[in-house]
Each structure stands twice: as structure tokens, then as C-alpha cells.
Amino acid sequence: MTDYKALFDEYRAKIDTALSHYLQTQTKRSYFSEKQYPHTLFIPLNYIMDGSGKRIRPLILLICCETFGGTVDDALNAAIAVEILHNFTLVHDDIMDNADTRRNKVTIHKKWDINTAILVGDELIGLSYRSLLNTRTGRLDEVVKAFTDGVIEVCEGQALDKEYETSTDVTLEDYMNMIRKKTAELLRIAAMMGCIIANANEKDLLAISGYAENLGLAFQIQDDLLDVIANEEKFGKKIGGDILEKKKTYLYLKALELSNDGEREILKDIYNSDDKAAGKIKEVINIYRRLKVEDYAKKDVEYFTEKANDCLAMIDSTEGKSKLNYFSNTLLNRNY
Amino acid sequence: MTDYKALFDEYRAKIDTALSHYLQTQTKRSYFSEKQYPHTLFIPLNYIMDGSGKRIRPLILLICCETFGGTVDDALNAAIAVEILHNFTLVHDDIMDNADTRRNKVTIHKKWDINTAILVGDELIGLSYRSLLNTRTGRLDEVVKAFTDGVIEVCEGQALDKEYETSTDVTLEDYMNMIRKKTAELLRIAAMMGCIIANANEKDLLAISGYAENLGLAFQIQDDLLDVIANEEKFGKKIGGDILEKKKTYLYLKALELSNDGEREILKDIYNSDDKAAGKIKEVINIYRRLKVEDYAKKDVEYFTEKANDCLAMIDSTEGKSKLNYFSNTLLNRNY
Structure with a gap:
């Protein structure tokens, strides 16, 4: 069996490098003069993006892309777009949840203020799309469409999550619908984007869509x-x-x-x-x-x-099955 | 002279109809069961979008599109995308400015709360991209890229605007840079999008870019x-x-x-x-x-x-010049 742990670590390293390079080019654009540089936006933005996440979403995107014949290079800009978008949801959710910490760091709205956190989240959406648009694929429109569906579903899932906090008649069925939107959808979309970039066919798209949603x-x-x-x-x-x-x-x-x-x-x-x-x-x-x-x-x-x-x-790819199976186990904390 | 007032009113009516139709299809999606419908998101969203704006940005988009040989139908989805994006900026800016009213209506964060206003703004970004992606053009990638530049510039302009509130050494030059990003940019982007959809050439794009930025x-x-x-x-x-x-x-x-x-x-x-x-x-x-x-x-x-x-x-089009000239005068309150 291939050493998937090493492979995934390699993917993660590539994601981290690309992400950090991208954010550097974006927040250190040379045309800014000192006083025209939005410090109050970029300092907290870099602060939150410095935190190391598990990179689950970009990881599944890269795996799916390679499974269907694409390369990491093709998919890297889309992968970091998904990670940036995920961080937008964290920053805004933390305001709404009044959370003090995230990944052992003080949240932006606590370290600075709510206005700062709102604007950082907004900017992250913009930056995520900008990275996405650099993706190398003949099917960019479909990729952007899937990504946009993700943005919308995540917002609606968050709205339901907040509604259910005060609602007295929430059922397990409502809850499953909510987490499908709030949690599973971005994983599903990330996987789909990887497939589309690799120009996977409809059958494979459908299979991976079901796989990622249920996994989520x-x-x-x-x-x-x-x-x-x-x-x-x-x-x-x-x-x-x-x-x-x-x-x-x-x-x-x-x-x-x-x-x-x-x-x-x-x-x-x-x-x-x-x-x-x-x-x-x-x-x-x-x-x-x-x-x-x-x-x-x-x-x-x-x-x-x-x-x-x-x-x-x-799906046909034996290699892909085995890689994604390893990914599932990683996600479900079963690689011990 | 053509009656541009009547023409612009016609454009505005088309924008309003398309916008209201789009929001209805989005917020009344049939797959929602009553309890899975995000009321707390869609009720304030429809509330804010009901307000009649001046529709400046979609208007310049449509005019530019027609000037370079496109049609209103080609550009309508992009036009309402720009209007929705503009409303996102209003909703989030109003939180940051602690504004009580907007267009004679109580702001979302005052009528509901800050969390609601944050989420409505986020959803509006998602919905704006979804509409944008329905635009009929062979140059969709460029349109989406321009739009994304707009999102980012507007956020950075807003960051500077907030910074300047407490900063003691702001100069007029800083201010001009800030309003270029916060106000002029979305007008410029809207105009550019109209041109790109109509497949205008580089020379015309450059001319219209300068026109709209200076007008802003x-x-x-x-x-x-x-x-x-x-x-x-x-x-x-x-x-x-x-x-x-x-x-x-x-x-x-x-x-x-x-x-x-x-x-x-x-x-x-x-x-x-x-x-x-x-x-x-x-x-x-x-x-x-x-x-x-x-x-x-x-x-x-x-x-x-x-x-x-x-x-x-x-630009070459005499008709286009005269239409855009009328638009400038409208914007600068000079049509009396």
C-alpha cells in the first residue's frame, strides 16, 4: 500500500506554501503607499490565515483532481480558494457565536472588534474568488458556479443553525438538513471542483458528490x-x-x-x-x-x-478509491 | 435629441423587474420545507432589497453594453448582480457606521440584529455571483474577474474609510485614493462589465474605464x-x-x-x-x-x-457618447 500519509502531508505542504504565497502577494501589493495600505484589514487577515487548519477541503479537492487525471498544479489555486472561503465562514460564524477562541487563538472580533471581523470575512470572500479565477481548467465557469453554490448553502445553513438555537421544535431531520448545508456542502463542493478541473465525466461527478456529502x-x-x-x-x-x-x-x-x-x-x-x-x-x-x-x-x-x-x-480508479478511502479514515479520526 | 429620460426609466423598470424576479426565485425555492426555510435570512434580505435605489450601477452597465453592440437581455443578469453587490456593501457598511436608517428605512442591524445583518450581507454576495454567472457572454471569465476586483477594492476602501475616522493625519490625497476604491471602483467595474459583455475592444474598455472612474x-x-x-x-x-x-x-x-x-x-x-x-x-x-x-x-x-x-x-459611438453624457448629468444632479 502506498504511504498515503506521506502523500497527504506533501499535498498539505503544497497547499500551505501556495496559500502563504498568495496572501503575501495580495496583502503586500506594491502599489500601496504606507498610508494607503489598509492595515486594519490586512493585519487581522494575516493573523487569522496564519493559523494552521487541517486543510480538509483543499485536500479532498486535490485528491479528486488527481484521481480523474488532473494535476495538483491545475487545482492548487482552486484548493486555496476553498480554504480561504472556509476561513471566511469561521470569522463570521465566530462573531455570531460570540466565540472567544478558534484553534487556540483569540478570535478576530475579540482581539480587534466586530467591524474588523466583518470586513476581514468580506475581503476573504473576494480573495477566495480571485484565487479561484486563476485555476487552470477549460471548465472554469462550472467551477465558479459550484463554488458560488457553496457560498450560498453555507450562509443558509448558518442561518438555520442560529434559528434552531432559539427554536423549540427542532427535529433530528431538521438538524441533518442544516448540517448538510453548513458542513457537508463545502466538502462536497470542494470535491466536485477537483473533479470538474480534471474534466471528470457526469457519472464520476455524481459518485463523488454522493461520497463527499455522506462523508461530511x-x-x-x-x-x-x-x-x-x-x-x-x-x-x-x-x-x-x-x-x-x-x-x-x-x-x-x-x-x-x-x-x-x-x-x-x-x-x-x-x-x-x-x-x-x-x-x-x-x-x-x-x-x-x-x-x-x-x-x-x-x-x-x-x-x-x-x-x-x-x-x-x-468510480473506476482503484488508486482513487484507495486514496479517498484513506482520506475518509483520516477525516473520521480512524488512522490509528 | 432622443428622450433619454424615458429610455433610462425603461432600463430601470427592466432592472427592477429582473431583480425582483430573481430574488423571488432565490428566496422561494420550492425544495424548502417550512422548517428548513431560513426565515431569519430571507425576510430581512427581501426587506432591504425592496427598497428602491437609484440603480446607478446597473444602469451604467446596461448603457455601456448597448453602446458597444450588446443587448439589455445579454447584460441584465450582470446588471442585477452589481446592484445586489452594492446592497451587500450598504448592509455591512451600515453595521460598521452604526447607521440607524438607510433610504428612509430602519437598517437591518437595528430592526433585527448585527448577526442577521452580517449573514444577509454574506448571502447577498453569494446571490450576486449566482446571478452574474447567468450572464450571456463569451467573455464570462473576464466579467467575473472584474466583478471580483470590485468586491476586493470596495472592502479595502471601506477599511481605509474606517481607519481615517480615527487617524489624525489624513490628507486630501489619501481621501481621493479611498473614495476611488470605495465609491468610484464599483461604478467603473459596472461600466467595464457592460463593455466586456458587449465584446468591446481594448481601446474602448480603457476609455470607459477612465470615464466611469472620473465620474465616480x-x-x-x-x-x-x-x-x-x-x-x-x-x-x-x-x-x-x-x-x-x-x-x-x-x-x-x-x-x-x-x-x-x-x-x-x-x-x-x-x-x-x-x-x-x-x-x-x-x-x-x-x-x-x-x-x-x-x-x-x-x-x-x-x-x-x-x-x-x-x-x-x-469612443467612436456618437449615440453612446450622448447617452453616457446624459447619464453623467443625471448622476451629478444636473438634469433640471
Whole structure:
């Protein structure tokens, strides 16, 4: 078996180099005089983009592009466009979520202010399109169209996410629709863009679309699950952070679905009160355990992973299948 | 002489119809179930887009497209894209400026909240690109590239505008650079897009680029001027609003340039204090009058208008010249 870890690390290095080079050319344009240089925009922009992400979206884009006969060079500008767009969503979401930190760094709106964070996010959208338009492909229009669909879906997913925070009748079905838009869609779009750049055919596009979407759903449910079962040191997250922030996750909504009247009362009470005692988290987790919602979650992670694999089976490239399979495992924290 | 007023009204009607149709198809997509419909996003989005703007940017786009042999139908999707993008800038700028009203309506972040306004702005960018990509032209890549340049320039102009609010050494030259990015650029880009869609040649592109940029600069200085000389009823603006908000306009910066030490002290003191008495406005306007900054402003409006006309003279179409000339006069409030 090829050493995909090394290959993916190589991809990541190329993404980081290209990204840093691009941002440097953009924020150090020579025509700016000192006083005409928008410091308040570019300093926080470089600050946030310096953070090392997992580069999941550009990675799947590059893998898909190579799978269908394209090269990394063809796809690199599109790959960093997707990463920049992803960072726009983080900067604006962090304002809306009133988040203090992101990847162990103080968020822009906390370190500077909300106005700065709004403008940095906006500029990131512009810069993402500018990079995208440098992509080498005969099907640029389709690539830009897919990317734009991503922008819109992500905004609408975020709107639903915020609505569900205060809404009292959110179901698991609503939640799945929301995370499809907010989380899975950008992964799907990234994969599709890689395929289009490589000039993949309709059958392969459809297969990869299904693969990435289902993988994205599995990933989000897994992420919800890690909130209550993860090892704090390993994942760098506090156990029960979602409960503390009263996020209506898969686990919470599944618990509501399965609970009896008494349990439902407790769950709703805890989510409606402002009491942030550690005991409350424990109480919610106990209900999760009693109702076995973690098992349901694990089963649904399996279910969507299998659906992803079924889609993947439809492509011809054996090499591509095996690479993307390794990618799925990486994403779902299974490469140990 | 052709009745350009009637023609422009016809263009505006087409823009309004296309815009309203597009937004309806976008915000009433049939696949949304009631609970999966992002109400908190689409209700404020339709609220802000219902407001009737002057449609300056889509108008110049359509005129330029027809001037170089394209049709309104070819350019309509791009025209509404530019209008939607313009509205994105208004929604986000209003948050940053803490503005209460816009076009006599309560701003989104005041009627709802900042999070809503952020997301509406973001979605508007996505929707603007989606409309843009429906443009009928063989040179779509160039159109999208110009549009993207516009997004980036507008963000950077806004960053400078905010920086200059607190900076103490802004010069008129800095200001002109800032309004070129923040105001003139989107007008220039709109005009260029019209030309590209019509497949205009390089010479004409260059001419129209210079025309629209200089017109944009003249327009902004004129706007600054109207703040102190306009008839309140006619323009719906309070006299001295810019002074009250301590905006470093053309007039203020020119006055600083021309003032003696005593006057400069007074101007800076008034802009540094929080005293919003009507007497303060009067005092500033008196200094403006004494230094004749209004005359300088008028001369610069003339200067940039002439530069615009010089550029316009370089195109061949007599009809185009005369239409765009009428457009300039409309923009500069001279059609009376």
C-alpha cells in the first residue's frame, strides 16, 4: 500500500506554501503607499490565515483532481480558494457565536472588534474568488458556479443553525438538513471542483458528490459524538462543550426523540436555564447514556460512511478509491 | 435629441423587474420545507432589497453594453448582480457606521440584529455571483474577474474609510485614493462589465474605464458638497450631517489644508469633541465659506467631470457618447 500519509502531508505542504504565497502577494501589493495600505484589514487577515487548519477541503479537492487525471498544479489555486472561503465562514460564524477562541487563538472580533471581523470575512470572500479565477481548467465557469453554490448553502445553513438555537421544535431531520448545508456542502463542493478541473465525466461527478456529502454528514455526527466521549488531552476540547453552549447537536435531538416525558423535561430545562454548573453537563450525559444515543450516533456515522463508500465504489480508479478511502479514515479520526 | 429620460426609466423598470424576479426565485425555492426555510435570512434580505435605489450601477452597465453592440437581455443578469453587490456593501457598511436608517428605512442591524445583518450581507454576495454567472457572454471569465476586483477594492476602501475616522493625519490625497476604491471602483467595474459583455475592444474598455472612474470621483465630491449646500427638502438630507458625524470629507480635508493655525485648531477641536450642538456645524460651515472650500470642491467636480468627458470622447459611438453624457448629468444632479 502506498504511504498515503506521506502523500497527504506533501499535498498539505503544497497547499500551505501556495496559500502563504498568495496572501503575501495580495496583502503586500506594491502599489500601496504606507498610508494607503489598509492595515486594519490586512493585519487581522494575516493573523487569522496564519493559523494552521487541517486543510480538509483543499485536500479532498486535490485528491479528486488527481484521481480523474488532473494535476495538483491545475487545482492548487482552486484548493486555496476553498480554504480561504472556509476561513471566511469561521470569522463570521465566530462573531455570531460570540466565540472567544478558534484553534487556540483569540478570535478576530475579540482581539480587534466586530467591524474588523466583518470586513476581514468580506475581503476573504473576494480573495477566495480571485484565487479561484486563476485555476487552470477549460471548465472554469462550472467551477465558479459550484463554488458560488457553496457560498450560498453555507450562509443558509448558518442561518438555520442560529434559528434552531432559539427554536423549540427542532427535529433530528431538521438538524441533518442544516448540517448538510453548513458542513457537508463545502466538502462536497470542494470535491466536485477537483473533479470538474480534471474534466471528470457526469457519472464520476455524481459518485463523488454522493461520497463527499455522506462523508461530511458522518464527520459532523462524529464531531458531535466526540464532544461527550473524546479524550480531552487528545482532542483539545472540553468534554460537554456543546452541552454547555446549549447546542442542539445530533445527540441532544436524538435524546429528545427517545426520551420519556420526565427526561425530556430535564433536557429542555437544562437547555433553557442559564445555570452552567458542571453537574448539569453530567446530568445530560447520563441521560444520553441511559438512552444509548451514543450508540445511535455511532450507527449513523457507520451508515453515512457506508453510503459514502457505496458512492465511491462507483468510480473506476482503484488508486482513487484507495486514496479517498484513506482520506475518509483520516477525516473520521480512524488512522490509528 | 432622443428622450433619454424615458429610455433610462425603461432600463430601470427592466432592472427592477429582473431583480425582483430573481430574488423571488432565490428566496422561494420550492425544495424548502417550512422548517428548513431560513426565515431569519430571507425576510430581512427581501426587506432591504425592496427598497428602491437609484440603480446607478446597473444602469451604467446596461448603457455601456448597448453602446458597444450588446443587448439589455445579454447584460441584465450582470446588471442585477452589481446592484445586489452594492446592497451587500450598504448592509455591512451600515453595521460598521452604526447607521440607524438607510433610504428612509430602519437598517437591518437595528430592526433585527448585527448577526442577521452580517449573514444577509454574506448571502447577498453569494446571490450576486449566482446571478452574474447567468450572464450571456463569451467573455464570462473576464466579467467575473472584474466583478471580483470590485468586491476586493470596495472592502479595502471601506477599511481605509474606517481607519481615517480615527487617524489624525489624513490628507486630501489619501481621501481621493479611498473614495476611488470605495465609491468610484464599483461604478467603473459596472461600466467595464457592460463593455466586456458587449465584446468591446481594448481601446474602448480603457476609455470607459477612465470615464466611469472620473465620474465616480466627481460624484463623491459633489455628494460631499451637497452636505453643506443642498436644499434639505429636495435632497432629503440634513444640512451638515457629515460634520455632525465627523466624516473627513473633501470639504473638511481641503479646509484643513487651507486653514491657518487658529482655524485648524477649531476644526480639529470640533471633530475631536463629542459636543453635537448645532452651533458647531455652523462654525465649521463658516470656516468652509471663509476658505472657499466649496469653490474648490466645485472646481474639482468640474475637473473630474471634464476628465471623464475627455475619456468619453475617445469612443467612436456618437449615440453612446450622448447617452453616457446624459447619464453623467443625471448622476451629478444636473438634469433640471
